[in-house]
Amino acid sequence: DTGVSQNPRHKITKRGQNVTFRCDPISEHNRLYWYRQTLGQGPEFLTYFQNEAQLEKSRLLSDRFSAERPKGSFSTLEIQRTEQGDSAMYLCASSLDSTSAETQYFGPGTRLLVL
Amino acid sequence: AQRVTQPEKLLSVFKGAPVELKCNYSYSGSPELFWYVQYSRQRLQLLLRHISRESIKGFTADLNKGETSFHLKKPFAQEEDSAMYYCALRLRNQGGKLIFGQGTELSVKP
Numbered sequence: 001d002t003g004v005s006q007n008p009r010h011k012i013t014k015r016g017q018n019v020t021f022r023c024d025p026i027s028e029h030n031r032l033y034w035y036r037q038t039l040g041q042g043p044e045f046l047t048y049f050q051n052e053a054q055l056e057k058s059r060l061l062s063d064r065f066s067a068e069r070p071k072g073s074f075s076t077l078e079i080q081r082t083e084q085g086d087s088a089m090y091l092c093a094s095s096l097d098s099t100s101a102e103t104q105y106f107g108p109g110t111r112l113l114v115l
Numbered sequence: 116a117q118r119v120t121q122p123e124k125l126l127s128v129f130k131g132a133p134v135e136l137k138c139n140y141s142y143s144g145s146p147e148l149f150w151y152v153q154y155s156r157q158r159l160q161l162l163l164r165h166i167s168r169e170s171i172k173g174f175t176a177d178l179n180k181g182e183t184s185f186h187l188k189k190p191f192a193q194e195e196d197s198a199m200y201y202c203a204l205r206l207r208n209q210g211g212k213l214i215f216g217q218g219t220e221l222s223v224k225p
Contacts, residue, residue, distance in 0.1 A: 003158075033212060040124075042201050042215030043159070056210050091159070095211065102211055106151075106159040 002026060004107035006092050012113045013082055020078045021110045025094030032075050033104060034067060035091040036060065043091055049075060050097065082114045117142050119204050121216035128192050129224050136187040136219045138176075138202030147205040148185040149213070150176055154198045162200070163187070172196070192223045 005024045013019050025032050030051050035043035046065070047057045051072035061067075064082075069075040079086055089111050093104040118141040128134055140146055150162040163171055165178040165185060176187045185202060199220050203213040 031211065035213075040217070042119075042121075042203075042218050043213070045212040045214070048210050048212055050210070056212070093213075097211070102205075103149075103161050103164065104211075104213060105161075108158045 004092055004094050004105050006090075006107040006110050008110060009108060010111050010113075012115065014115050015084060016081055018078065018080045019082060019112065020076055021090055021092075021112075023075045023077070023092030023094075023107060025074070025092070026096075026105055029094035029096050029105075030072065031095045031097050031102070031104075032069055033093040033095075034075070034077055035093065037089040037091060037109070038087075046077075079112075082112075084114050087112055087114045117204060117206060117214050119202050119214050119216040121200075121202055121219050123219045124217065125220045125222065127222040127224065130194055131191050134187075134189045134192045134196070134221065134223075136200050136202075136221065138185045138187065138216060140183050140185065140202075140204050142183075142204055142206075144206075144208065146178065146180070146183075146185075147207060148176075148178055149203045149205065150174070150185075150187050151201045151203055151215075152198050153201070159201070192221075194223045194225060197221055197223045 033048040034046040037043045049069040064080045089109045092107040095102045095104045120139045148165045152162040202216040
C-alpha cells in the first residue's frame with residue numbers, strides 16, 4: 001500500500017498521560033497536514049509542514065500539542081497532559097505542492113479516547 | 116472569515132432518484148473547491164475538484180461564484196453512493212490547508 005499510513009489506529013489513554021501519533025506520507029509528497037475531527041463535524045486544520053518546516057499552526061493547537069517532521073519524511077503529533085476534550089480522530093494528509101489545486105490524500109486516522 | 120456550509124446533515128433518497136448535496140462557501144479570494152467522500156470504514160478520499168470539471172461515479176459539481184455555491188449532483192442515485200460527503204475549500208495562500216463543511220450523510224434506500 002503506497003498511501004498515507006497512520007499509527008496507531010486507536011489509542012485509549014487516561015487523562016494527564018502523553019500520547020504520540022505517527023504519520024507516514026506518500027513518499028514523494030513534500031506537504032504534510034494534520035487535522036482533527038470530532039463527532040458530527042468535518043475535519044479541522046491543525047498544522048502543516050512543507051518538507052521539514054512547520055509553516056502554520058492553528059489556534060486549536062494549544063501548547064500541549066507539538067508536531068515534528070524530521071528530515072521531511074514521517075511526522076509525529078504529540079499531545080501532553082491529555083484532556084477529555086482531546087478525544088477525537090486525528091487525520092494526516094499529504095500532497096505534492098503544485099500551482100493548481102493540489103490534491104490532499106488522507107490517512108485512515110488515529111482515534112484517540114481520553115478517559 | 117473563510118467558511119464552508121453544508122446545510123443538510125442527512126439526506127435520504129430512494130435508488131434511482133436525483134441527488135443534490137448543497138455546499139456554500141464564504142471566501143474573499145479565488146476559491147478552489149473539492150468534494151471528499153468517506154464510505155463506511157474507509158478513509159476520506161477525493162471525489163471531485165472544481166478545477167477539473169469532471170464527472171466521477173456519475174457525480175458532477177459546478178462552481179457558482181455568484182451564489183458562492185458548489186453543489187454536488189447526481190441524476191440517479193445508487194445504493195453504493197451511501198456515504199458521508201464533505202465539501203472543502205482550499206486556501207492556496209495559506210499553505211493549501213482545507214476548510215471543511217460539517218458533512219452530509221447520504222443514505223440511498225433500495
